[in-house]
Amino acid sequence: xxxxxxxxxxxxxxxxxxxxxxxxxxxxxxxxxxxxxxxxxxxxxxxxxxxxxxxxxxxxxxxxxxxxxxxxxxxxxxxxxxxxxxxxxxxxxxxxxxxxxxxxxxxxxxxxxxxxxxxxxxxxxxxxxxxxxxxxxxxxxxxxxxxxxxxxxxxxxxxxxxxxxxxxxxxxxxxxxxxxxxxxxxxxxxxxxxxxxxxxxxxxxxxxxxxxxxxx
Numbered sequence: 001x002x003x004x005x006x007x008x009x010x011x012x013x014x015x016x017x018x019x020x021x022x023x024x025x026x027x028x029x030x031x032x033x034x035x036x037x038x039x040x041x042x043x044x045x046x047x048x049x050x051x052x053x054x055x056x057x058x059x060x061x062x063x064x065x066x067x068x069x070x071x072x073x074x075x076x077x078x079x080x081x082x083x084x085x086x087x088x089x090x091x092x093x094x095x096x097x098x099x100x101x102x103x104x105x106x107x108x109x110x111x112x113x114x115x116x117x118x119x120x121x122x123x124x125x126x127x128x129x130x131x132x133x134x135x136x137x138x139x140x141x142x143x144x145x146x147x148x149x150x151x152x153x154x155x156x157x158x159x160x161x162x163x164x165x166x167x168x169x170x171x172x173x174x175x176x177x178x179x180x181x182x183x184x185x186x187x188x189x190x191x192x193x194x195x196x197x198x199x200x201x202x203x204x205x206x207x208x209x210x211x212x213x214x215x216x
Contacts, residue, residue: 091158097178097191098161105165109173113200117164117210121175121196124212128194129181130154140214149184156182160190171200173210 107114127133127141131150134141160178167174174197180190198210 094160098163101161101163101176101178105163105176107163108166109164113173113210114164117173117175117198118162120198120210120212121162121164121177122159124175124196125159125177125179125194126157128215129179130157137212140212152181152183156180156188158190167197173198173200 109117123133124137124140127137129150129152131148132154134143134148158180160180162175162177164173164175166172174195177194177196179192179194180188181192182188196215197213199213200208200210202208
């Protein structure tokens with residue numbers, strides 16, 4: 001049996017049809033194909049409103065604002081110093097210093113307690129600076145029996161202002177003092193700030209006493 005050979009034209013036509021059919025099949029969507037991924041959400045950098053933590057300087061530089069992240073770390077002496085009169089004001093400025101102390105710390109102690117604390121606070125400061133009266137406070141000045149050269153001269157020592165206030169607890173108090181003096185090197189300085197802390201103790205008979213605490 002003999003077979004008739006196919007025409008070259010027929011072969012070319014078949015090949016072309018198969019090619020077109022294959023391209024068409026490839027173009028159809030597959031049922032199991034995963035859906036396209038959603039477009040990413042716009043980021044903060046794509047917005048036009050500036051971030052509250054940054055601001056644009058007129059010159060084009062970006063500055064970072066730290067107002068929301070920083071906290072006030074101002075110490076008691078620095079708050080007081082900002083309200084005190086200028087240095088070397090002399091005795092004339094002592095009233096202004098006392099008013100500044102009272103404005104910074106309103107009174108919160110009974111008058112009798114405040115008087116007792118002020119008397120003790122002034123005596124402690126004088127003993128600490130000039131050495132006079134240290135023997136009265138052996139717990140505060142353990143070296144009171146030894147010869148200790150005073151750090152400040154008695155003649156130029158002056159307490160400019162003092163107040164006594166509670167120290168976070170009804171049985172605790174602090175005396176804030178501002179003073180002036182000349183050290184052993186001959187340098188006179190004023191507006192010095194010193195705090196003395198006290199603890200109130202009660203005896204078996206009910207008498208109360210404010211006891212000074214040694215300075216760290």
